[in-house]
Structure formats: C-alpha cells, structure tokens
Amino acid sequence: MTRELHLNLFINGRGHHEAAWRHEHATGKALTDLSYYRELALAAEAAKLDSIFFADHVALGEDQEHTARGELEPLTLLGALAALTERIGLIATASTTYSEPYNLARQFASLDHLSGGRIGWNIVTSWAPAAAANFGQERQAGIDQRYERANEFVEVVSKLWDSWAKDAIVDDRASGTYAHSDRIGRAEHRGKHFGVAGALNIPRSPQGRPVFVQAGASTDGRAFAARYAEAIFTAHLQKESAIAFYADIKTQGRTVGRRPDQIVILPGISAAIGSTEAEAQRVWDELNELSHPSVGLARLSNRFGGHDFSHLKLDQVLSVDDFPDPSQVQASRSRSQSITALVARERPTLRGLLHSLAGARGHFTATGTPEQIADVIEDWFVSGAADGFNVMPPILPSQFELFTGEVVPLLRKRGLFRSEYRDGTLRERLGLDSVPSRFDPASPLQRTA
Amino acid sequence: MTRELHLNLFINGRGHHEAAWRHEHATGKALTDLSYYRELALAAEAAKLDSIFFADHVALGEDQEHTARGELEPLTLLGALAALTERIGLIATASTTYSEPYNLARQFASLDHLSGGRIGWNIVTSWAPAAAANFGQERQAGIDQRYERANEFVEVVSKLWDSWAKDAIVDDRASGTYAHSDRIGRAEHRGKHFGVAGALNIPRSPQGRPVFVQAGASTDGRAFAARYAEAIFTAHLQKESAIAFYADIKTQGRTVGRRPDQIVILPGISAAIGSTEAEAQRVWDELNELSHPSVGLARLSNRFGGHDFSHLKLDQVLSVDDFPDPSQVQASRSRSQSITALVARERPTLRGLLHSLAGARGHFTATGTPEQIADVIEDWFVSGAADGFNVMPPILPSQFELFTGEVVPLLRKRGLFRSEYRDGTLRERLGLDSVPSRFDPASPLQRTA
Known part of the structure; x- marks a missing residue:
C-alpha cells in the first residue's frame, strides 16, 4: 500500500503570523463570528x-x-462545525490539567456522535503560568506532575469511552428492553489524581473514542506521544530536526509495542505562497512590518516561563547566554530548546529572532511559488520527516485559498493527495486501527463486565 | 404593557413519559442522532x-x-443547534457541583456568540448520589454545601463574563491597536471554593452572559432562585401549589430588590392531547401499559436519596409512613416533599403513585382536547400560577406536533402568544433587563479597571 499524505488545517485567529490580523488580505470578520469558521471549514x-x-x-x-485575542471555545465551536460540515475531521485541544475526566469524556463522546465519527482530541497539559491562577492554584504544576496527571487522565477517559459495548442498545419496543445492562460496564478507576465509577452516560461513539492527537515534544511529551498519540502536531524550524523527531517517535512507539503507521506525524508548515518567490517573500516582509515588538517579546518571555528579556535591545546580536537554561524551564520546554538552538546556530539580532518566531511560533516557515511549496511537502514526506502536514497559513483565509487552489492540485498531480473522500471515520482516513472494546470477545481488554 | 406568555420546549429522550421510547408514535431515531434534535428545534x-x-x-x-438512556452532552449539542437554528433560545443544564467556573464560563460565552445571543443556563447543583462517585468523591455533598458552592460559582462566572467591556475590541488595523487593554479587566476572585484571576479569554457575548435559569425548589433552591434566576422551571402536581410558589418567589425576589417581571416562572406541563378527552386519556393508558414497575421504583428510590422501597407491593395502599422524612433527604428535597404530600392527600396504591409520577416525574400532567389544554394554560397564566410553561410532551415528536399544530394556534387566537419573533436576544424576548457592565459609567458595578 502506498503511503497517503495527510493534511490538517490549523485555524488560528486571522492567520498564524502574529500580525496577520492587521494584514489587508486577512478576513474582516470578528474572531467570535461562526460564519468565519464555517467558511474555512467548508473550504478545507x-x-x-x-x-x-x-x-x-x-x-x-x-x-x-x-x-x-479572544476566540471561541473549541468544543462548543466543534459542535457547531459538526453540524455544518459532512466529511472533514474536527480536532480540538482540551487540557488534562484543569478538566474533570467525566466531563471531558462526555463532551468528546457527544461530539463524535454529532459528527458521525470525525473527532480528534489534541491532548495537552497546560503550561502557561497564567492558567493556574484561573483554577485556584498558586503556581502551575511542574512538567513531571502535569504528565503524570495527563497519563492517568487518558487512562480514565479511555475506560469511560469503553464502558458501553457497541451493541449495548437493542431498543426493542416490543419486549421493553432498551439496553443490555450487562453490556454497559463500570469504569472503576481509583488513582492518585482521579476516582471515577462510571459508566459514562453516553453510548459508545462511532470511533469508539476521539483520535488521540498530541503536540508536546519534551522528553515527557515524547514518551506520552509514543504511548498514546495517533497523530502528532510537531514544530520544527528545519527538516533535519523533523527527521530526527520522526525517527525517535516511531522507534519509541515500536518499543512500547506499536506499529509505526499507527502514529501519524504532522509537522507544522507555515507557507507564504506567491506567484514568484519575491512575491511570496513580500508576504513575510509585510507581516513583519506590521508586527509589534512587544508582542513577540511577551511571547518569548512566556516560552521561557516568564523570563524577563526587556533589557535586550532590538538590534543586539544574541547569544545563548541571554537565555535561561531550557532544561530548567517548566513551561514549553521543547520550544525553548529549539529557540536556543537557533540562537546558537544563527546568532540573530533580537529583532531577527522575533521575526523568525512571529511567522508561526517556532514552526517551519516556507516561502515560494506553489511549485516550490509542493516540492517542500513532497521532500519532507519522502525523506522520513513527515506523514503529512499541519497547514498553518500565515494569513487567513487568503493564504489558505492559495494553498487549496494552487498547492493541493499539484500534490494531486503528483499522486500524493486524495481527490475524493472515501467513506469512513477520521480514524479510518488516517489509517488507524479501530479501538478495541472490552466487550469484544476477541479483544485483549476483554473481561467479565 | 400586556403580559406575554412564554413557552419553552423541554426535550427529553423520546418524550417525558418514562415509557415513551416504546410508544409507536415516538421517534424511531437514536437518542444520539443530531437529526432528531434538529427536527424538534426547527419545529419549535x-x-x-x-x-x-x-x-x-x-x-x-x-x-x-x-x-x-444515553443522550448527548447538552453544551456540545447546543453548539450544533446554534448553527442549525436562527431565532429560538437554547437552554442547557450545567452543574455547579462538578465543573470549574473558568471552563464553564468559556463554554457558555462561546455558545452565546455562536448563537447570536440565544443562550440560557439552567443552573443546578448535582444531587444524584451516583454523580459524586464520578468525580472522586466518597459521598455527595449535602444540600447546604452544594448551594454554598453554587452561590460562589455564579459569583465567579459573573465576574468572568463581565471581564471585557462591550467596546474592548477596536480592531484598528491601521494603528495596530486590537483591543483597549484597560477595557479588559481581571476577575479576581478568591473564595472558599474557587480562586480565579481572569480575565476570561472570550470577549463579552451578545447577552453579556447567558440567561440564568433555575429549577431547584427547596428552601435553599428558592432563595437561590429569588437572588439569581431570570427564568424558573418548576414542578407542580396542582395549580394551588403553583400559585403559592409563584407568589413566594416573586415576594422573595422583591425582598432582595428585584422587580417581579424579572423572574419568569414556567411550570412544567405534560399534556396528552387528543381530539376527544377519551382519546387523550388513551395516551396515558397506553403509556402506563408500557411502563415497567422497576423503572418507576428505581426513580422513586433515587428521589429519596436511595431509600429502599422494594418491600412494598404494587397494589398496596400507601401512607406517608412508608416514606422517609423529606426534610432529611439530601437529594431532590422539594420533589420528595411534593410526593409525600400527594400520598397523604390521595392515598394511592404504589402502582397508582408510580403511574402518576411516570408521566412527567412530578410535573403537572393535563389530558384533553386542544381547547381544554389551551384553557388550562390560559387559566394558570391569568391566575398567577405561571408566566408561561415548560412544555413537556409525553411522547416526542407526535405530542409536540399536536401542541404546535393545535394548541399554539388557539393561544394565538386568544391573544396570548406571539405569531412572529421580534428581533433580539433570548433575554430581550423574555422581557429581561440587560446585564450591567462594570465598564459602563452608568453601571452600579462601575469601578476602576
């Protein structure tokens, strides 16, 4: 079987560049306007x-x-988009750090029903220091604790999603039997962080559970991904680091007994597309021109757990000594490591660094004609850097229109990308195995209910 | 200004009678099928x-x-229905007992944006003993604690919904100013149950916040309702009790400084409608015939905090001595009080009691022709028992089709009910005042941001 390229549209504000909202080719709609997201979803x-x-x-x-700032909450938005679309997969982030497993399990099961099996869950731990203060906590938990809780969280929700057999509901009006109660089981979990009795109060959903997506790339994050992730969003500034990541994850997956094709790796790509390379470059120049240094500086500080960079000057050449040790950062550790590596390698000015991060917050940026962008995609795909891409247009919707209008047809011509949807769930589209049920006699999970 | 009758459709399974799912006139669709809810919403x-x-x-x-059993989760479902409808209000229950204020505030704000200001929140405390076990708790909290937490919860989410001024976003591409940060304020709450810093990460929604709906009728529940509720769903087996409740709530509301018209009281009505009274009665008979005694008995037990009634015989005449003291029940106290009052008054058999509760779980049931049902509605409305009704058809969609097709036109003819929607939010439709903002100089909440 030939490998199939996978493409996901990452919808972020008016585009992934931090100044996209000001660009004349960005949408004029409010970030709280459903019609904006409907149009993007339908275009995708x-x-x-x-x-x-x-x-x-x-x-x-x-x-x-x-x-x-100030976008809609993703799970309620996915409810709306499930109703407005028919085939496309719908993935949302939800945090394991500040949610209750029973509540989140219900919302994802419900979304999977509403969409007919098109839902994915990007499983995150919340690293932003400001988040803790919204949940009654003095300080954010350290990275180890967050992943410990995340592991247990996934264990609990998985039990909940597995608490109804596929055939639990018989709906027999004549006999008065609505469900076989022995095909609905308790979830029974009592751990360090959570206690749940179950069962879930929603029947098994079309996919069994949402597709597990993951984006953490720290040591803890990778171990978590190798164990659970079925699709991975990952940020790389260079192909080499993407290749190394790809090999590492697939190897770690194998070590815990998973087949490599069961982990679909999707690096981010933020492509500025133009009819000439110069026109494409102009997109970045215009966006950088519109950038406000305070935005990038605040974001940089956030990436380093609140470190103060305000004494640095915009035209000052940076060295790694200007940054705290990433291994001590309790926030987005992999992202801070990748930033200090870039500083060591390229010795940019502060302004230069902020520009290179403004594009897509540490994701790969590409610049060129549709042909050149298709080349990059094909190259990464065949070089073992990617199973597909997390498409992060710098400006929405204009740069996404160029991507679908100009780049996607080229990928099709090269036999890399589908022309039509086949029937099936998101899980099936991604080539993922179905989710075992403890009620299935053939399942390794099978046990007396 | 003439009073306006308000009508809400309460969607529950295949109808409100516990055996409705078996009835030949109930929908054949699964309870997880969005198209079922879409059709009901569009009909309403x-x-x-x-x-x-x-x-x-x-x-x-x-x-x-x-x-x-096994319906969809309401907030994700409301997301879908917000996208599929244009004018109708959308109300969902969410619990203050097992949610985090920051999460719930975001989801309701998002829904209010998605729907263009059509959202209501039925604020509940979770009384079911089984719920606690899904949230790591040994036992459910007592009614006092649950309402203490509910009060603080509403205080916190209200601060969060008030953390953006209406005009905080300026979206000025030319100057690069997206928002006035002095028009976005912290929510700063540090109480017994919650600590939240804020601001919310979603701009002020069209209604400011969802309409506050409430259904608890215990002493604590009524005090809570008088303070916060803008619409009340309430269960009465007789008009007299509805009149007493209505008067009590409006008086309590006045005591805490609220205008009576700012609390819209909607008793539940489960009407079996037929072209003759006999045909209508047949609906109940058919449904009772389809009822399984174990269902009613389990529900009765649940209403009395898990009390065991299994030693009672179906044809045994009941007395209040067969029931635990409702004032000691930590579950649904008002409902258990209303049940023991009925037992004292009517001395039914167990079978008779279960039948009278099977219809609509303690709500008022009516039986008759469209004309007779319209008479009941008009009578309660003009007698100070109701500002409108929570319509609970025993069988869905068939009995709701009779209600909209036969009863609603009569209410229109009598000048009681609207023929067209006026523009505006759900809040405006219910005649409720707009929600003050602390950023409004005229607001009593105004303070330096």
Whole structure:
C-alpha cells in the first residue's frame, strides 16, 4: 500500500503570523463570528483535507493591545462545525490539567456522535503560568506532575469511552428492553489524581473514542506521544530536526509495542505562497512590518516561563547566554530548546529572532511559488520527516485559498493527495486501527463486565 | 404593557413519559442522532416558541435495561443547534457541583456568540448520589454545601463574563491597536471554593452572559432562585401549589430588590392531547401499559436519596409512613416533599403513585382536547400560577406536533402568544433587563479597571 499524505488545517485567529490580523488580505470578520469558521471549514472540506484543528488556552494571552485575542471555545465551536460540515475531521485541544475526566469524556463522546465519527482530541497539559491562577492554584504544576496527571487522565477517559459495548442498545419496543445492562460496564478507576465509577452516560461513539492527537515534544511529551498519540502536531524550524523527531517517535512507539503507521506525524508548515518567490517573500516582509515588538517579546518571555528579556535591545546580536537554561524551564520546554538552538546556530539580532518566531511560533516557515511549496511537502514526506502536514497559513483565509487552489492540485498531480473522500471515520482516513472494546470477545481488554 | 406568555420546549429522550421510547408514535431515531434534535428545534422555532431546553446529569441513571438512556452532552449539542437554528433560545443544564467556573464560563460565552445571543443556563447543583462517585468523591455533598458552592460559582462566572467591556475590541488595523487593554479587566476572585484571576479569554457575548435559569425548589433552591434566576422551571402536581410558589418567589425576589417581571416562572406541563378527552386519556393508558414497575421504583428510590422501597407491593395502599422524612433527604428535597404530600392527600396504591409520577416525574400532567389544554394554560397564566410553561410532551415528536399544530394556534387566537419573533436576544424576548457592565459609567458595578 502506498503511503497517503495527510493534511490538517490549523485555524488560528486571522492567520498564524502574529500580525496577520492587521494584514489587508486577512478576513474582516470578528474572531467570535461562526460564519468565519464555517467558511474555512467548508473550504478545507472542499479541498478534501483530512481535518481542521483549533488550539486552546485556559487563560487570556499576553499583550491584548497588539494581538488578536479572544476566540471561541473549541468544543462548543466543534459542535457547531459538526453540524455544518459532512466529511472533514474536527480536532480540538482540551487540557488534562484543569478538566474533570467525566466531563471531558462526555463532551468528546457527544461530539463524535454529532459528527458521525470525525473527532480528534489534541491532548495537552497546560503550561502557561497564567492558567493556574484561573483554577485556584498558586503556581502551575511542574512538567513531571502535569504528565503524570495527563497519563492517568487518558487512562480514565479511555475506560469511560469503553464502558458501553457497541451493541449495548437493542431498543426493542416490543419486549421493553432498551439496553443490555450487562453490556454497559463500570469504569472503576481509583488513582492518585482521579476516582471515577462510571459508566459514562453516553453510548459508545462511532470511533469508539476521539483520535488521540498530541503536540508536546519534551522528553515527557515524547514518551506520552509514543504511548498514546495517533497523530502528532510537531514544530520544527528545519527538516533535519523533523527527521530526527520522526525517527525517535516511531522507534519509541515500536518499543512500547506499536506499529509505526499507527502514529501519524504532522509537522507544522507555515507557507507564504506567491506567484514568484519575491512575491511570496513580500508576504513575510509585510507581516513583519506590521508586527509589534512587544508582542513577540511577551511571547518569548512566556516560552521561557516568564523570563524577563526587556533589557535586550532590538538590534543586539544574541547569544545563548541571554537565555535561561531550557532544561530548567517548566513551561514549553521543547520550544525553548529549539529557540536556543537557533540562537546558537544563527546568532540573530533580537529583532531577527522575533521575526523568525512571529511567522508561526517556532514552526517551519516556507516561502515560494506553489511549485516550490509542493516540492517542500513532497521532500519532507519522502525523506522520513513527515506523514503529512499541519497547514498553518500565515494569513487567513487568503493564504489558505492559495494553498487549496494552487498547492493541493499539484500534490494531486503528483499522486500524493486524495481527490475524493472515501467513506469512513477520521480514524479510518488516517489509517488507524479501530479501538478495541472490552466487550469484544476477541479483544485483549476483554473481561467479565 | 400586556403580559406575554412564554413557552419553552423541554426535550427529553423520546418524550417525558418514562415509557415513551416504546410508544409507536415516538421517534424511531437514536437518542444520539443530531437529526432528531434538529427536527424538534426547527419545529419549535417554526411555532415561535421562546426556547428549547435540555436537562443534564453527570451519571448514568438507574435501570438502563428498561429506560431509554444515553443522550448527548447538552453544551456540545447546543453548539450544533446554534448553527442549525436562527431565532429560538437554547437552554442547557450545567452543574455547579462538578465543573470549574473558568471552563464553564468559556463554554457558555462561546455558545452565546455562536448563537447570536440565544443562550440560557439552567443552573443546578448535582444531587444524584451516583454523580459524586464520578468525580472522586466518597459521598455527595449535602444540600447546604452544594448551594454554598453554587452561590460562589455564579459569583465567579459573573465576574468572568463581565471581564471585557462591550467596546474592548477596536480592531484598528491601521494603528495596530486590537483591543483597549484597560477595557479588559481581571476577575479576581478568591473564595472558599474557587480562586480565579481572569480575565476570561472570550470577549463579552451578545447577552453579556447567558440567561440564568433555575429549577431547584427547596428552601435553599428558592432563595437561590429569588437572588439569581431570570427564568424558573418548576414542578407542580396542582395549580394551588403553583400559585403559592409563584407568589413566594416573586415576594422573595422583591425582598432582595428585584422587580417581579424579572423572574419568569414556567411550570412544567405534560399534556396528552387528543381530539376527544377519551382519546387523550388513551395516551396515558397506553403509556402506563408500557411502563415497567422497576423503572418507576428505581426513580422513586433515587428521589429519596436511595431509600429502599422494594418491600412494598404494587397494589398496596400507601401512607406517608412508608416514606422517609423529606426534610432529611439530601437529594431532590422539594420533589420528595411534593410526593409525600400527594400520598397523604390521595392515598394511592404504589402502582397508582408510580403511574402518576411516570408521566412527567412530578410535573403537572393535563389530558384533553386542544381547547381544554389551551384553557388550562390560559387559566394558570391569568391566575398567577405561571408566566408561561415548560412544555413537556409525553411522547416526542407526535405530542409536540399536536401542541404546535393545535394548541399554539388557539393561544394565538386568544391573544396570548406571539405569531412572529421580534428581533433580539433570548433575554430581550423574555422581557429581561440587560446585564450591567462594570465598564459602563452608568453601571452600579462601575469601578476602576
């Protein structure tokens, strides 16, 4: 079987560049306007993309003055988009750090029903220091504790999603038997962080559970991904680091007994597309021109757990000594490591660094004609850097229109990307195995209910 | 100004009678099928009802064998229905007992944006013993503690919903100012149950916040309702008790400084409608015939905090001595009081009691022709028993089709009910004042941000 390229549209504000909201080719709609998201979702569906994705945060981000903040909550938004689309996958972030497993399990099961099996869950731990303060906590938990809780969280919700057999409901009006209660089982979990009795009060959903997506890339994050993730969003500034990550994850997956094709790796790509390379470059120049240094600086500080960079000058050449040791950072550790590696390698000015991070917050940026962008995608795909991409247009919807209108047809011509959807769930589209049920006699999970 | 009658459709399974799922005139669709809810919502919208409503529970109910269980989670479902409808209000239950204020505030704000200001929140405390076990707790909290937490919860989410001024977002591309950060304020709450810093990461929604709906009728519940509720769903087996409740709530509301018209009282009515009284009565007879005694008995036990009634015989005449003292019940206290009052008054057999509760779980049931049902509605409305009704058809969709097709036109003819929607939010439709903002100089909440 030939490998199939997977494409996910990551919808973020008016585009992934931090200044996109000001650009003349960005949408004029409010970030709280459903019609904006409906149009993007329908455009992605028309282009036969695998899925769309919304990130999430449980605190208001830094610098509301100069950044477009205040988007919709993803799970309620996915409910709306499930009703407005028919085929495309719908993925949302939800945090294991500040949610209750029973509540989140219900919402994802419900979304999977509403969408007919098109839902994915990007499993995150909340690293932003501001988030803890919204949940009654003095300080954020350290990375170890967050992943310990995340592991147990996934264990609990998995039991809940597995608490109804597929055939539990018989709905026999004549006999008065609605369900076989011996095909509905308790979830029985009593751990360090959670105690849940179950069963869930929602029947097994079309996919069994949402597709597990993951994006953490620290040591803990990778171990978690190797164990649970079925799709991975990952940020790399260079192909080499993507290749190393890809090999590491597939190897770690094998070590815990998983087949490599059961972990679909999707690096982010933020492509500025133009009819010439110069026109494409102009997109970045225009966006950088519109950037406000305070936004990038606040974001940089956030990445390093609140470290103060305000004494640095914009035209100052940076060295790694200007940064705290990433291994001590309790926030987004992999992202801070990748930033200090870039500083060591390229010795940029502060302004240069902020520009290179403004594009897509540490994800790979590409610049060029549709042909050149298709080349990059094909190259990464065949070089063992990617199973597909997390498409992060710098400006929405204009740069996504160029991607679907110009790049996707080239990928099709090269035999890399589908022309039509086949029937099936998101899980099936991604080539993932079905989720075992403890009620299935053939399942390794089978036990007396 | 003439008073306006308000009508809400309460959507519950295949109808409110516990055996409705077996009835030949009930829908054949699964309870997880969005198209079923879409059709009901569109029918209610076509009939110009104020709103539709979904209850919620955070545990699987008793007796899955003989009852239709396993519905969708209401907030994700409301997301879908917000996208599929245009005018009708959308109300969902969410618990203050097992949710985090920051999470719930975000989801309701998001829904209010998605729907253009059509959202209501039925604020509940979770009384079911089984719920606690899904949230790591040995036993459910007592009624006092639950309301203490509920009061603080509403205080916190109200601060969060008030953390953005209406005009906080300026979205000025030319100057680079997206928002006035001095028009976004912290929510700063540090109480017994919650600590929240804020601000919310979603801008102020069209209604400011969801309409506050409430259904608890215990002493604590009424005090809570008088303070916060803008619409009340309430269960009465007789008009007299509805009149007493109505007077009590409006008086209590006045005592805490609220205008009576700012609390819209909607008793439940479960009407079996037929072209003759005999035909209507047949609906109940058929449904009771389809009832399974174990279902009613399990529900009765649940209402009395898990009390064991299994030693009672179906044809035994009951007395209040067969029941525990309702004032000691830590579950649904008002409902258990109303049941023992009925037993004292009517001395039914156990079978008779179960039948009278099977209809609509302690809500008022009516039986008759469309004319007779319209008479009841008009009578309660003009007698100070109701500002409108929570319509609970015993069988869905058939009995709701009779209600919209036969009863609603009569209410229109009598000048009681609207023929068209006026523009505006759900809040405006219910005649409720707008929600003050601390950023409004005229507001009593105004303070320096």
